[in-house]
Amino acid sequence: MNKYLAVSGFPVSHSLSPPIFRRFFEINKNKNSYYTRLSCKTDEEIIYMMDKLKLGGINITSPFKKNIMKYLDGIQKDALKMDAINTAVYKKNELIGYNTDYLGVLNSIRGKNINLKGKKILVLGAGGAGVSAIYGLKKYNNKIIIINRTEKKAKELAKKFNVTYKKYDNFKYIIREVDILISTIPVNKFPFKLKNFPDNLIIFNAYYKTNQLENFAKSRDLRYIDGLDWLINQAVPAYRVFLNRSIDKNKIKNLNLGINRKNIGIIGFMKAGKSTVGRKLADKLGKDFVDIDRLIEKEEDASVNDIFLKKGEGYFRKLEEKIILNLKCKDCVIAYGGGIVKNPKILRKLKNFSYNIWLWVSPENVLGRKDSNKRPLLKNNKNELSDMIKNRFNEYFKTADLIINTDNKRKKDVIKQVTYEVNNLLG
Numbered sequence: 001m002n003k004y005l006a007v008s009g010f011p012v013s014h015s016l017s018p019p020i021f022r023r024f025f026e027i028n029k030n031k032n033s034y035y036t037r038l039s040c041k042t043d044e045e046i047i048y049m050m051d052k053l054k055l056g057g058i059n060i061t062s063p064f065k066k067n068i069m070k071y072l073d074g075i076q077k078d079a080l081k082m083d084a085i086n087t088a089v090y091k092k093n094e095l096i097g098y099n100t101d102y103l104g105v106l107n108s109i110r111g112k113n114i115n116l117k118g119k120k121i122l123v124l125g126a127g128g129a130g131v132s133a134i135y136g137l138k139k140y141n142n143k144i145i146i147i148n149r150t151e152k153k154a155k156e157l158a159k160k161f162n163v164t165y166k167k168y169d170n171f172k173y174i175i176r177e178v179d180i181l182i183s184t185i186p187v188n189k190f191p192f193k194l195k196n197f198p199d200n201l202i203i204f205n206a207y208y209k210t211n212q213l214e215n216f217a218k219s220r221d222l223r224y225i226d227g228l229d230w231l232i233n234q235a236v237p238a239y240r241v242f243l244n245r246s247i248d249k250n251k252i253k254n255l256n257l258g259i260n261r262k263n264i265g266i267i268g269f270m271k272a273g274k275s276t277v278g279r280k281l282a283d284k285l286g287k288d289f290v291d292i293d294r295l296i297e298k299e300e301d302a303s304v305n306d307i308f309l310k311k312g313e314g315y316f317r318k319l320e321e322k323i324i325l326n327l328k329c330k331d332c333v334i335a336y337g338g339g340i341v342k343n344p345k346i347l348r349k350l351k352n353f354s355y356n357i358w359l360w361v362s363p364e365n366v367l368g369r370k371d372s373n374k375r376p377l378l379k380n381n382k383n384e385l386s387d388m389i390k391n392r393f394n395e396y397f398k399t400a401d402l403i404i405n406t407d408n409k410r411k412k413d414v415i416k417q418v419t420y421e422v423n424n425l426l427g
C-alpha cells in the first residue's frame with residue numbers, strides 16, 4: 001500500500017526533509033513511499049489535512065511541535081519530557097508522537113568523533129531546538145550552560161533540566177571558556193561579535209541556510225557541524241518510526257536538494273484556484289504569469305470548453321503537452337492545467353522546471369465554487385469528482401513540492417499564505 005508522509009509547519013517551503021526522505025526511499029527501494037511539505041496555518045489544519053491526504057505519518061516543525069500534542073493518542077517518553085514532538089505516526093489507528101530531534105544532535109556530534117565527556121557546552125536559544133539539544137547532551141555531559149534573549153525561558157529550562165543559566169549579555173565572556181557552542185537561533189546575522197571566540201571552539205549551528213556563523217567558522221578553520229547534519233540525523237530515527245526500517249547513513253551521498261528552481265508552478269484539481277492565485281502571486285513577486293490554459297485558448301482561438309466539446313480531450317492534451325514541453329521561461333509563475341498529472345512527459349519536465357505548489361481542494365469545496373457546473377469534466381456529481389480526485393491523487397502527491405489547503409479559506413487568505421511561503425523559499 002502507498003505510504004504518504006509529509007513535514008508540516010509554517011513556513012515550511014524551505015524544508016530539506018523531502019529530499020532527505022526521498023533519498024532514503026531510493027536507498028531502501030521503498031517504491032510506494034512519498035514525502036512532501038504541507039503548509040498549515042494552525043495545528044487543527046494539520047489534523048484536517050492528515051485525514052484528507054490520508055497521511056500515514058508526519059514530521060512537525062516550528063511552530064507546532066508543542067500545540068499538536070493535544071491531538072495525539074499516545075506520546076513516547078522522551079517527547080513527553082521535552083514537551084514537544086517532531087514526528088507522529090499512525091499505529092493501529094492511533095496517532096503516536098515521538099521526538100527524534102535530540103538524537104539528531106547527539107548523532108551529528110558522534111558522527112564527527114567528538115567526545116562529549118567533560119566538554120563545556122553553551123546552548124544559545126531556548127526554543128524547541130534548544131530543548132532537544134539540552135535533553136540529548138544531558139545524557140553524556142553535565143557542563144551545559146543555557147542562554148536566551150528572553151531570560152525567563154532560559155531560567156525555566158535550566159531549572160527543568162538541571163543545567164546552568166547565564167545572562168544573555170554575558171555571552172561575550174562565557175564564549176571564551178566553552179568548548180562547544182550550539183546555536184539554535186534561526187538568523188543569518190549572529191547577534192554577538194565573533195572575535196572573542198576561542199581558537200579550538202567547535203560550532204554546531206541548527207540553522208541550515210548559509211549564514212554568518214558558518215562563514216566565520218570556515219574563515220577561522222573551526223570545526224563546524226551544520227543544520228543539515230542535524231536534519232539528516234533526526235530524519236534517520238523518524239524514518240524508522242514511519243517505516244520500521246533502518247537506513248545506512250553512509251549511503252546518503254550526493255543529496256540532491258533540488259529546491260533552487262526559480263519558476264513557481266501551481267498545480268491542483270479543477271477550480272482549486274490555480275489561475276486566480278497564480279496571477280496574484282506573480283503580481284506580488286513581480287514575476288511574469290503564464291496560464292497554460294490561456295496559452296492553449298490563444299493558439300486555438302477557442303475556449304477550453306469548446307476545444308473539449310468539439311475536438312475531444314485527446315486533442316486538448318496533445319496541445320497541452322506541446323506547449324508545456326516547449327516552455328522556456330526562467331523566472332515565472334505558471335498555472336498548469338488540472339489534468340497534467342496524467343502525462344508522464346510533462347511530470348518529468350516539471351520535476352526540474354518549477355517548484356510545484358499543489359492547491360488542495362476537496363470535492364465538497366469544488367462544487368461550492370463559482371461556475372463549477374460549467375466544466376465538461378465536472379458535472380456537479382460529487383461521486384464522480386471524488387473518483388477523479390482519487391485517481392489523480394498519487395501523481396499530484398508525487399509532483400507537489402508543497403501542499404496548501406484551500407478548503408474553507410477565502411481567496412485572499414490563500415494568496416497571502418502562498419505568497420508568504422514563496423517569499424520564505426526565495427528569501
Ligand SMILES: Nc1ncnc2c1ncn2[C@@H]1O[C@H](COP(=O)(O)OP(=O)(O)OP(=O)(O)O)[C@@H](O)[C@H]1O
Nearest residue numbers: 270271272273274275276338369370406409410411
Ligand atoms: N479559496 C477559494 N474560495 C472560494 N472560491 C475560490 C477560491 N479560490 C478560487 N475560487 C473561485 O473558484 C473559481 C475557480 O478559480 P480559478 O479559475 O482560479 O481555478 P483554477 O484552478 O484555475 O480552475 P480551472 O481548473 O478552471 O483552471 C473562481 O470563480 C474563483 O474565484
Ligand SMILES: O=C(O)C1=C[C@@H](O)[C@@H](O)[C@H](O)C1
Nearest residue numbers: 007015016017059060061086
Ligand atoms: O525543516 C524540517 O524539515 C524539520 C526541522 C526540524 O524541526 C525537525 O524536527 C523536523 O522533523 C523537520
Ligand SMILES: [Mg+2]
Nearest residue numbers: 274275293335
Ligand atoms: Mg485556471
